[in-house]
Amino acid sequence: MLEKPTWKSTLRGFLYLSPALLILITFNIYPIIRSFLMSFYTDYDYFNDVVHAFGLDNFITIFQDPSFLTALKNTGVFVIGVVPISIALSLGIAVLLNNKLKLAGFFRTIYFLPFVTSVVAVAIVWSWIFHSDYGLFNYLLSWFGIDPIAWLNDPKYAMPSLIILSIWKGLGFNIIIFLAGLQSIGKQYYLAAKVDGASAWSRFTNITLPLLSPTIFFVSIISIINGFKVFDEVFALFNGRPGPANSALTVVYYIYQKFYEEWQFGLASTAAFVLFIIIFIFTIIQLIIGRRFVHYN
Amino acid sequence: MKIRLDQLTMKFDETTAVNNLSTTINDGELVSLLGPSGCxxxxxxxxxxxxYKPTSGQIYFGNQDVTKWxxxxxxxxxxxxxxxxxxxxxxLKNIMFPLKMQKVPKKEAMERAKEMADLVQIGHLLDxxxxQLSGGQQQRVAIARALVKKPNVLLLDEPLSNLDARLRLEMREEIRRIQQEVGITAVFVTHDQEEALSISDRVMLMKDGIIQQDSMPQWMYKHPENEFVASFLGNPPINLLTIVKKANGYQIGNSDQLLNVPAFTLPKEDNLDVIHIGVRPEDFFVTTNGNQTFTGKIIHIETIGRDTLIRMEIGDTTIRALVDPQHDLQVGDTCRLGVSDTNIHYFNVESGQRLHPVERSMENARETNMEEHA
Incomplete structure (x- = not known):
């Protein structure tokens, strides 16, 4: 744009933006502001929408609530369990698929299926796979002489089950993104590296990884944010419960409980706000790390 | 290192890209592979x-068969x-990369990389x-990276084609300088005849996967082995004329002019009723002494820098000649052009192969050429 913005051109710009902006403000921006404010409602009459008192009591309350602390811990375990394995696994599969492989298109479809399938359907299938008596998983383990595990009913194994399901579910999306990234790396770098005496592994670490770093960065940010937001998988896998003995209670699940089951709108908003701050901090840390290691052309 | 290619063939599905190619590249030599695209x-x-791995044939580096490496x-x-x-x-890291792969200690690698960067004159751009580099600078980095590990052979794949005209001239001299300074065996691929002829010790001109001629640049230009070589080299291109045998000589085109053709050393069964002759535009000279070979009407005059290019009509054929601008020539004038005998190339019509005059057989000619070069 060579013209300088004038009031007239700005106004016209807003006119074009208004349809999208209107929807965004109504359904995103306004609720965000309201729930931020709501986190400070300490005495709220939601029948008449009257706030009798504001304060920081909600923050004190949730940090003294053992359920919330469990939820924080579980969410942390979930993110640490899912994100690195999911990224490494999908990167490995993407590299394999990117090589000249027979039936590559077929495999791409197979891996992408979980992404387009509804979480509920997926979770129901997996709840059968994890079934302690009839489940495929235990059957598989029995080949190696491992005794049946009550995956979904034992508090020790509920989180691992959830992590396995989520890794599998996330593969498709990550693989597609990685494949797109891999295909944008020029072939000439690999030829040059071969001539320079680089083995297949050196080519992967010296060419593929650095040139794929923007994609890896993108996928890791998205995965971490999605990891912190996990809810559907828990709800569907454990039949509307946060796992046995709260063993799969996540922060979003906690928010859901407070909001829809206990009608504690203030507490729910506070928890949401805390989650927002956590995700915000992680994203900033990633941006700082990213600036140092990610190569952009 | 000496390189030997033995009956090398490369097929891609149906097409044969390299067809039964055999040649030897000597140690320290710069050889150009020249040819049109797809050759x-x-x-x-x-x-x-x-x-790539060949479909058949062998590649030797020194005495080592490296075909499968x-x-x-x-x-x-x-x-x-x-x-x-x-x-x-x-x-710096680009140049160090081959050394890193060889697990050369970092300090030594850095020293060698810097040394190489100085050789190609990019020592000030290491960071x-x-x-952030221009095309010519990138080119130098690429050469430094290729040379830093002290390779046996340097291969250059159309290295100048992404540069602008002036830089191309500079870089080709640079490549020659660096190659000679390092004393490395180099193979240079190009489609640009000027590049190939100017910097190589030897040129291999290829077409359809077959080497058409393999000789020193000047020799190839002066003594093309066949019509393809003759027409591929030279700008403006060589004049190729058809001459037909008559009772008292060969008739040029459809004109009334006759040409005396020497006897050739050739297999008896070769048919000489019609032959092609080739004359390079710069081998003509304007004459008034009666020793002209061609006479015709000037139909076009062009002055390009120091040269004057004329187009002249003889019967139904047109020839191009570069002549001395001192001659006062006008379009429509009748012009007499002479050519010395040694500058007329004769080719078999069917095979396109060069016909060698008897008195100047190939062996003699090559010896003469060697003396010229010495």
Whole structure:
């Protein structure tokens, strides 16, 4: 744009933006502001929408609530369990698929299926796979002489089950993104590296990884944010419960409980706000790390 | 290192890119693979690098059969057409990369890389990323990276085609200088005849996967082995005329002019009723002494810098000649052009092969040429 913005051109710009902006403000921006404010409602009459008192009591309350602390811990375990394995696994599969492989298109479809399938359907299938008596998983383990595990009913194994399901579910999306990234790396770098005496592994670490770093960065940010937001998988896998003995209670699940089951709108908003701050901090840390290691052309 | 190619063939599905190619490249020699696009020159280079494996035939580096070796093992340096510098590494790290792969200690690697950077005169750019360099600078980095590991052979795949005209001239002299300073055996692929003729010790002109002629640049220009070589080299292109045998000589085109043709050393069964002759535009001279070979009407005059290019009509054929601008020539004038006998090339009509006059047989001619070069 060579013209300088004038009031007239700005106004016209807003006119074009208004349809999208209107929807965004109504359904995103306004609720965000309201729930931020709501986190400070300490005495709220939601029948008449009257706030009798504001304060920081909600923050004190949730940090003294053992359920919330469990939820924080579980969410942390979930993110640490899912994100690195999911990224490494999908990167490995993407590299394999990117090589000249027979039936590559077929495999791409197979891996992408979980992404387009509804979480509920997926979770129901997996709840059968994890079934302690009839489940495929235990059957598989029995080949190696491992005794049946009550995956979904034992508090020790509920989180691992959830992590396995989520890794599998996330593969498709990550693989597609990685494949797109891999295909944008020029072939000439690999030829040059071969001539320079680089083995297949050196080519992967010296060419593929650095040139794929923007994609890896993108996928890791998205995965971490999605990891912190996990809810559907828990709800569907454990039949509307946060796992046995709260063993799969996540922060979003906690928010859901407070909001829809206990009608504690203030507490729910506070928890949401805390989650927002956590995700915000992680994203900033990633941006700082990213600036140092990610190569952009 | 001496390189020997023995009956090398490369087929891609139905097409044969390199067809039964045999040649030897001597130690320290710079050899150009020249030819039009699709002639198999780049494929030959890829075969030398090990990035392609031949369908049949052998490649020897020294006495070692390396045909089945991968590119990683061959110890070659290669400069790619688009340079293929690693975009995420600095110039220094790019040059150090082959040494890193060889697990050379970092300090030594850095010293050798800097030395090489000085040789190609980019010592002041070591911290830059490839994206911040000009085409010529990238080219130099690519050469440094190819040479830093002290390879047996340097392969250059159309290294100048991405540069502008002036830089191309400078870089080709640079490549020659660096090659001679390092004393490395080099193979240079190009489609540009001027490049090939100017910097190589030897030129191999290829077409359809077959070497058409393999000789020193000047010899190839002066003594093309066949019509393709004659017409591929030279700008403006060589004049190719058809002459037909008559009772008292050969008739030029459809005109009334006759040409005396020497006797040829050739297999008896060859038919000489019709032959092609080739004369380079610069081999003509304007004459008034009666020793002209061609007489015709000037239909076009063009002055390009120091040369005057005329087009002249003889019967139904047109020839191009570069003449001395001192002559006062006008369009429509009748012009007499002479050519010395040795500058007329004769070709068999069917095979396109060169016909060798008896008194100046090939052996004699080659000896003369050697003396000229010596």
């Amino acid at each position: 198999g020159k780049s494929t030959t280079l890829m075969l030398l690098s090990g990035l 991968d590119a990683e093992k061959r110890g070659i340096g290669m400069v790619f057409q688009n340079y293929a510098l690693y975009p995420h590494l600095s110039v 830059r990323k490839p994206g």
